[in-house]
Every structure is written in C-alpha cells, then in structure tokens.
Amino acid sequence: MLEVLLPLPQSCIAEHTRRSKLQLLSSRRHHFVQRAIREASSKASYKTKHRSRISCSSASPSIEDCYARCREITAEYAKSFYFATLFQPQEEARAIHALYAWCRTLDEVVDAAADEAPENVQAQLQFQRESLEAIFSGVEIGVAETATSCPDVCLINRALADTVTRIPDMSISPFLDMIKGMESDTDRPVRYEAFQGVGGLEEYAYRVAGTVGLMTIPVLGTEEGVAFEEAAEPGVALGIALQLTNILRDVGEDARRDRIYLPAEDLRLFGVTEEKLKAGGIDPAWRLLMESEIQLALAFYRKAELGVGTLAPAARLPVQLALNLYREILYGVRSNGYDNYLQRAFTSKAQKLQLLPLVWWRSTAGSAGGGGRDPMAVELLSKPPLHRMRIAALLAAIELDAAGWDGPDDPPRGSTVEAAAAQLVEHNPTMEPAASSALQGEWTLLWSSRGSDFSRLQQRAASSPLPLHPRSIQLVEASAVKNIVQVAGMQIVITATTRCAEDEMKTIVGPPYTFELFVGPLSFTLPFPDEFGQERTCVEQLYVDHDLRISRVGAYGEKTTAGSWFIHSRIEQTPNYGNKKS
Ligand SMILES: CC(C)=CCC/C(C)=C/CC/C(C)=C/CC/C(C)=C/COP(=O)(O)OP(=O)(O)O
Numbered sequence: 001m002l003e004v005l006l007p008l009p010q011s012c013i014a015e016h017t018r019r020s021k022l023q024l025l026s027s028r029r030h031h032f033v034q035r036a037i038r039e040a041s042s043k044a045s046y047k048t049k050h051r052s053r054i055s056c057s058s059a060s061p062s063i064e065d066c067y068a069r070c071r072e073i074t075a076e077y078a079k080s081f082y083f084a085t086l087f088q089p090q091e092e093a094r095a096i097h098a099l100y101a102w103c104r105t106l107d108e109v110v111d112a113a114a115d116e117a118p119e120n121v122q123a124q125l126q127f128q129r130e131s132l133e134a135i136f137s138g139v140e141i142g143v144a145e146t147a148t149s150c151p152d153v154c155l156i157n158r159a160l161a162d163t164v165t166r167i168p169d170m171s172i173s174p175f176l177d178m179i180k181g182m183e184s185d186t187d188r189p190v191r192y193e194a195f196q197g198v199g200g201l202e203e204y205a206y207r208v209a210g211t212v213g214l215m216t217i218p219v220l221g222t223e224e225g226v227a228f229e230e231a232a233e234p235g236v237a238l239g240i241a242l243q244l245t246n247i248l249r250d251v252g253e254d255a256r257r258d259r260i261y262l263p264a265e266d267l268r269l270f271g272v273t274e275e276k277l278k279a280g281g282i283d284p285a286w287r288l289l290m291e292s293e294i295q296l297a298l299a300f301y302r303k304a305e306l307g308v309g310t311l312a313p314a315a316r317l318p319v320q321l322a323l324n325l326y327r328e329i330l331y332g333v334r335s336n337g338y339d340n341y342l343q344r345a346f347t348s349k350a351q352k353l354q355l356l357p358l359v360w361w362r363s364t365a366g367s368a369g370g371g372g373r374d375p376m377a378v379e380l381l382s383k384p385p386l387h388r389m390r391i392a393a394l395l396a397a398i399e400l401d402a403a404g405w406d407g408p409d410d411p412p413r414g415s416t417v418e419a420a421a422a423q424l425v426e427h428n429p430t431m432e433p434a435a436s437s438a439l440q441g442e443w444t445l446l447w448s449s450r451g452s453d454f455s456r457l458q459q460r461a462a463s464s465p466l467p468l469h470p471r472s473i474q475l476v477e478a479s480a481v482k483n484i485v486q487v488a489g490m491q492i493v494i495t496a497t498t499r500c501a502e503d504e505m506k507t508i509v510g511p512p513y514t515f516e517l518f519v520g521p522l523s524f525t526l527p528f529p530d531e532f533g534q535e536r537t538c539v540e541q542l543y544v545d546h547d548l549r550i551s552r553v554g555a556y557g558e559k560t561t562a563g564s565w566f567i568h569s570r571i572e573q574t575p576n577y578g579n580k581k582s
Pocket of ligand 1: 077078079081208209210212213214216217231232234235236238239242243246304305307308310311319
C-alpha cells in the first residue's frame, strides 16, 4: 500500500482584503453564485493544521505518471480545453489536467448511473466526497472499498492532492458543490421548470460547470492587485456559458435519454411542447427558441470575456481561447440550421487554428476588466427572467431575419421581429418615455422595418465588395438628435432639433436640419439635401430601457403606429465621431 503525503496548502491572500471585497459582494443582490464565491474564498477556515496521509491500494506510480494520466484523459475527452492548455505554462497546465480529470470521474459516475443501482451511485459520489475531505484536510482514507466507475480514480485523486498542495487558496467548496450538481443529474428524468431560482437550470449549470471556474482561478492566478472575488463572477459566468453551450449542442442526445435541460418556462413561451422537442421537429418556433437560448449563452460569454483581464497575463490566452472555441460551437448550432436533434455541432481543428490570431490579439489587448467588449450588447443578464427571455426572443428574431427565413413554412421577413417587439412594448419599463432622460445617449441601430434605406450612403457601403462595415449611430440629446453614419473612416452627421410631445410618448423631430461630413480631422458643413425635405417627423417611443429602445417613426401628425419600426441598442463605449472624441 502506498502512502502519499499531503502537506497543507498555505493561504496567501490577506484576510482583511478578502473581507472588504466580500462586504462589497454581499451588498449586491442575494444570489447563489455570490454565496458560492463567499464559501470558495473562506476556505482557509476549513483546513486543518496538520499534514496527513491518503492511502492508495494500487501499485506505486509516480506523481508524474498520475499527471500524465490526467493529461491523457483531458486530451481524450475535452479536445477544445486540451488545445487551450497547450498555451499554458506547464505547471499550470498539469494542474488544470488534474482538475479536469477529477471532474471527469464524476461525469463517469453519472454516465454509468443508468446501469447501476441508485445506492451504488450514491456510494460512489459519497466516496468522492470523502476523498475530497481527505485531500483538503488530511484525514486518512482507505481505498480498498473505493471502487468507482473510473478505474483511474486513485491516480487522479493523487494528482489533485498534489495540485491542492502546490496551489495556494484552493477551496473544497466548489468541489462539493459539483458533487451536488452531479447528484441531481442522476435523478431521471431530468427537467427544469425555470432558468433562475432555487433548483433552476442556472443553479445546475453553476454546480456542474461554474464551479470549475472557482476551482481553476487559483491555478490561473489573478492580475496584480486583483482579488479572487473579482475574477470569480466572470469565471463562474464562463463555466455557465460553456455548460449552456453543451446543453444546446446535445439537445437531441439528451432528449433520447429523457433529459430535457431547457426550462419548461422557455418551452412554453415559444410554444414548443415536450413531444415536439422529442420528435426533433425543426420549425420556425424551434429555431426562434434555440436562437434565444444562444443569445442568453452569448450574454454569459460576454460577462466572462469582460473578466479575462482580471486573470494573470499568462492565463488570458488559454482562457480566451477556450471561450472562443466553445462559443464557436453555438455558431455551429446556428449554421446547422438549429438542427441539434440529429447533428452535433463542433469546432474543427482548422477552425481552432484559424481563431488563434484573433484570440491572441483579444487576450493581449484586454487590460483588467476590459477587452473584447461588444459595443452593441444588450445586457440580458441584468433583466428579470421572463423579460430577459422576451428580449432574447427579439434579438433572436433579428438574427434570424438577417440570416433570412427561407423555408416554405417560414414567416414573412420582419414579422417575427415585429411580433417580438410588440410583446416587449406591452412591458415598457419607462413611463413617459419621450420625456425620460433614459432616452438620451448613444444608440446603434439593430434593426429597422425600413431596411437600411434611411441612409443611401450606408446602403451603398453595405453592398460594396470592400469591407466598409457601415455603422449607424444615433446620439440623442435633450433637444437635438444626431444621426451618424460611419463608413470607411468617414462620418456623415445629420442634426435635427427635437421636442417632446404633450403626451410625453412621442418625440417631434424637425428643422433646422444640418448636414456635416467628417473625414479624418477635416469637417465640412454641406447644404441639407432637398430630397430630404424640411418636414417634421413624429417618433413614438414605444419601449425605452437602459440598453434597448423600440420606436416607430411616421410623418408628423400621422398616427405613428403605422410607421416603420426602429430597434436600437445603447452604445456603452463612445465611438469617435465628429467633434466627439472618446
Ligand atoms: C474568465 C475568468 C475570469 C476565469 C476563467 C475561469 C474558467 C477557466 C472557467 C471555465 C470553467 C470550465 C472549463 C468549465 C467546464 C464546463 C464544461 C461544460 C465543460 C465541458 O466538458 P466536457 O463535457 O467534458 O466537454 P465536451 O462534452 O465538449 O467534450
């Protein structure tokens, strides 16, 4: 019998820094992720003060052999993550392999659960729980009665024990949380009523994947001056994003095993029945539901991406790489026409290599808290659950409209966006929106029922073979609005005056109009084109939220509900245009 010594890891983050950060976190809304982060960062109190032993009944492989087996397991089962660890310093990579292999042993227990008596599965999970406690606190365990579905469990636990020894600040709590998540996966059939709330899909995704974020941050390290807690939320968000991606990729495979992870609440909202899901019918409602779930997953990726800069510089490239590779699977679901019933989206080796330069650039460009921000992002994660899904549906409809509905049973272009917008308008969060200061600021056009004809220049740029990337921005001020078209380094700015109509629901836009052209540092005031006329326009502000705005535009005096729809999202990062420098 081999005895492995487990010296105690030392805590190195000063307790007072930790406390002040925790106070900050606890002042925010109560959420299980915050509770988990608190537990993960208070692990120092868990550890006992002595060295102890773990027993292993197998022959005596070296610790190098143990890590080598973990590396093989990672390479075999998680190709994208393995690829990302190739860009890590060796010590870190092997710690990540040990963590991955440990998580994998739990996965195997759950996967084998179908053919096992429930007591057996429980016993195996209990064994892993006890091993963990031994690893973290040094209580000796006997391995004779430890058989799990994973033959390598002893090697893996030894590699984990070594990792815990070497890496300061690892906590047992995310490991225990993961076991709880796996337990819920052994109860069959799997169903979730809602995404949020106790027993919701988000909690499950935290337990089986967000926990990995908390486990790995101490290995990856944080940027100088950045505490664990600051990296923890985006780290958990990345785990959740990856898990949602897995769920969306494996809908068909899971349904065949009577596991439906998509919340019943979402299925109902989109009119997709369980029977339809199990039959694999890919119709417009299914595509809209899938794209909405993709939008939600993308919001978690965005949150994670904003946190990549909180990690130590050497960790950013592999994490950004894992993020991009996995996010690519969502785009794969899209390009498979949302057929995740029979097709499994994946990222090919060529795609992985193609992504490298962009990912490298992103990972080096981002400083702490920055990097890779999508200026058009609507912040879905801050919205209440049902409202969040309505907005996701609108973004999904815009995405599907741009890609083109083209099946025989597909809705006419624009109709799904208009229907989703109308749903949201019923829940406009801003009273008297035209008078509200929430209207002011910079907005970018996501969609218009008029297409892009509000600017001929923009239309020409869009159809040009050159990569001109035309962009339309609207700057709303208290009594003026500027419509800005940016294309190929040029900016055209049309300014109009505005006033709020008496009912405070409409903005009246009128003369004097000005027309300016900015080319690099030069600016020219041009005569306002006659063809645009001097009439007034009425903009009905139907929905005004912090980051999303829906309006209908018609001629002044007309009922604007007959006009064209415009959907804008707020720009957080000020672009450079005209006389405004960011
Ligand atoms: C962004 C910041 C600040 C930190 C990053 C912290 C990290 C690394 C978070 C990611 C955690 C992670 C790797 C979670 C695993 C989630 C998951 C669903 C893995 C899928 O594993 P498998 O199911 O084995 O893979 P495949 O099914 O794709 O082969």
